[in-house]
Amino acid sequence: MNSNTAYEKVKIARSNKRPTAVDYIDNLLTDFIELHGDRRFADDGAIVGGIARLDGKPITVIGIEKGRNTKERMQHSFGSPNPEGYRKALRLMKQAEKFHRPVLCLVDTSGAYCGIGAEERGQGQAIAENLMEMMTLKTPAISIVIGEGGSGGALALSVSDRVWMMENSIYSVISPEGCASILWKDSAKAADAAENLQLTAQDSMTNGLIEKIIPEEKIGEVEFYASLKQQLIDEFSVLCEMDITELLEQRYQRFRKIGSTEL
Amino acid sequence: MAAFLKFLFQSRNELESGGRNSLPVQGDASEPEKVCPNCxxxxxxxxxxxxxxxxxxxxxxxxxxxxRIAYIADEDSFSEMFSDVSTQDPIHFPGYQKKLELTRISSKEDEAVICGTVRIGGVKCCIFIMEQYFMMGSMGTAVGERITRTFEYASEHRLPVVGYTVSGGARMQEGLFSLMQMAKTSGAVKRHSDLGLFYLVILTDPTTGGVTASFAMEGDVILAEPGATVGFAGARVIEQTTRKTLPKGFQTAEFLLDHGFVDAIAPRTVQKEMIASLLKLHSAGEEDEQ
Structure with a gap:
């Protein structure tokens, strides 16, 4: 189906021509009201979140937004969230839990923001808290990797009941450039690293780490969003029907089995 | 020999009572030495x-x-668990098998964490201690599985967990499988926590990346050894990305204490007592029953 090499996919996943989180929010959902701030420090533009409707029903949506032009990209920190971004996301998830709304996360980041302030405000702690809290969040959650799924910064919004990936998206423990530079002291070998890291959507599917690949033939077009919307409606209706204890047990086992030698 | 033993004991006691600076450095001239990078x-x-x-x-x-086990455990109380859990090499990353083999020979360990049960100050608990000499304590599937099982065992037996972290982060040679260990271990920590059980972390040098962004920061109480480097992103990477000079003491245990991410610094002179006290404060007399 898709004959691009791994590194070609990395480039497609990073392309600024792809729809970003706000495009998905605009086209999949209605009545979106953006909610700002983590109530602790600041509002992080890298995370766009709020309440909207999916097929008429309230839903909480949280997206990592890269921005569509230079000005927007500056506003959104190029899609690299600071700790306050992850704390805003957690605040919105807890709000969703309180009001029994399902959660949709749109993941697109090269990684959590790398900076002095991010470390001072506990980037590691913020991500860690999200991993813990998402695991027991008493409402259904679906995460879709729409572009780059960059390491811990992406995982902090991906401890969900279902994780889907766009056909040309990537999900990786480290950037191929970072991997090549650490292992082979040569970032020019990024293409080799990309191949070996098994970071494509197809690899993730084969490895049993995600539930679905969303085809991209008509990405950004009306039919593309209509199809994706229908899949979300169908999946959320299944998840919302489930007993919450059973849902949480399945979510725990979804991650528990990864790398388990017993199974 | 007796004089030498006496010398060892004496210095140990003096150090423990805080008389650090008055100790002269002595030793057999032929004995191997290590140079302190500080003094x-x-x-x-x-x-x-x-x-x-x-x-x-x-x-x-x-x-x-x-x-560390010799230092922290009550005599003959450590019993190792899950040492048979090893990696299945999930993505067959080139050179990884070879690297594992060499690391196993040189470190004499088979993975980057040792787990088990132990008594500290008389209190029974589960313990995991990461091993820097095994690929800088990087977390792959085996490390994630061993730590997850430790928390599950502790949950089942209603035991507290003491964890020593040291890690360069997720092990890239196991790709996304490594990243997922962050979620898996965090889930096991959360279940243990939701049962009202105590989890104590001791951050040691260096604790970084995916371990910082998961179970290292999830303790009820988080201690750190003096001067330990603790952070998410690497200092060099931050410097290169931001082109800013890093503040003095950036990403040290003391820096984290100042910024509110560590409860206390735990020098080794008092560390065992601190851990034993904290365990006793959370055991509500349970140590008497075991």
């Missing part, structure tokens, strides 16, 4: 070992997992 004195190895790998200036040298 630049040469320290005979036997003396270093007798002082829990600390220099008289207070500098904390790194310690292997086995050394």
């Amino acid at each position: 630049h004195k040469s320290i005979p190895l036997s003396r270093l070992w007798a002082n829990e790998n600390t220099c008289s200036c207070g500098y904390h040298f790194r310690m292997s997992a086995l050394q």
Whole structure:
């Protein structure tokens, strides 16, 4: 189906021509009201979140937004969230839990923001808290990797009941450039690293780490969003029907089995 | 020999009572020595070992997992678990098998964490101690699985968990499988926590990346060894990305204490007592029943 090499996919996943989180929010959902701030420090533009409707029903949506032009990209920190971004996301998830709304996360980041302030405000702690809290969040959650799924910064919004990936998206423990530079002291070998890291959507599917690949033939077009919307409606209706204890047990086992030698 | 033993004991007690700076550095001239990167004195190895790998200036040298067990555990109380869990090499990354083989030979360990049950100050608990000499404590599937099982065992037996972290982060040679261990371990920590059980973390040098962004920061109480580097992104990467000079003491244990991410600094002179006290404060008399 898709004959691009791994590194070609990395480039497609990073392309600024792809729809970003706000495009998905605009086209999949209605009545979106953006909610700002983590109530602790600041509002992080890298995370766009709020309440909207999916097929008429309230839903909480949280997206990592890269921005569509230079000005927007500056506003959104190029899609690299600071700790306050992850704390805003957690605040919105807890709000969703309180009001029994399902959660949709749109993941697109090269990684959590790398900076002095991010470390001072506990980037590691913020991500860690999200991993813990998402695991027991008493409402259904679906995460879709729409572009780059960059390491811990992406995982902090991906401890969900279902994780889907766009056909040309990537999900990786480290950037191929970072991997090549650490292992082979040569970032020019990024293409080799990309191949070996098994970071494509197809690899993730084969490895049993995600539930679905969303085809991209008509990405950004009306039919593309209509199809994706229908899949979300169908999946959320299944998840919302489930007993919450059973849902949480399945979510725990979804991650528990990864790398388990017993199974 | 008796005089030498006496010397060891004496220095140990003096160090423990806080008389660090008054200790002269002595030793057999033929004995191997290590130079302290802080005060630049040469320290005979036997003396270093007798002082829990600390220099008289207070500098904390790194310690292997086995050394830590000897330091922290009540005598003959450690019993290892899950040592048979090893990686399945999930993505067959080139050169990884070879690297594992060499690391196993040189480190004499088979993975980057040792787990088990132990008594500390009489209190029974589960413990995991990461091993820096095994691929800098990087977390792959085996490390994630062993730590997850430790928390599950502790949940089942209603035991507290004491965890020593040291890690370069997720093990890239296991790709996304490594990243997912962050979620898996965090889930097991959360279940243990939701049962009202106590989890104590001791951050040691260095604790970074995916381990910082998961179970290292999820303790009810988080201690850190003096001067330990603790952070998410690597300092060099931050410097290169931001082109800013990093503040003095950036990403040290003391920096995290100042910013509210660590409860207390735990020098090795008092660390065992601190851990034992905290365990007792959370055991509500349960240690008497075991």
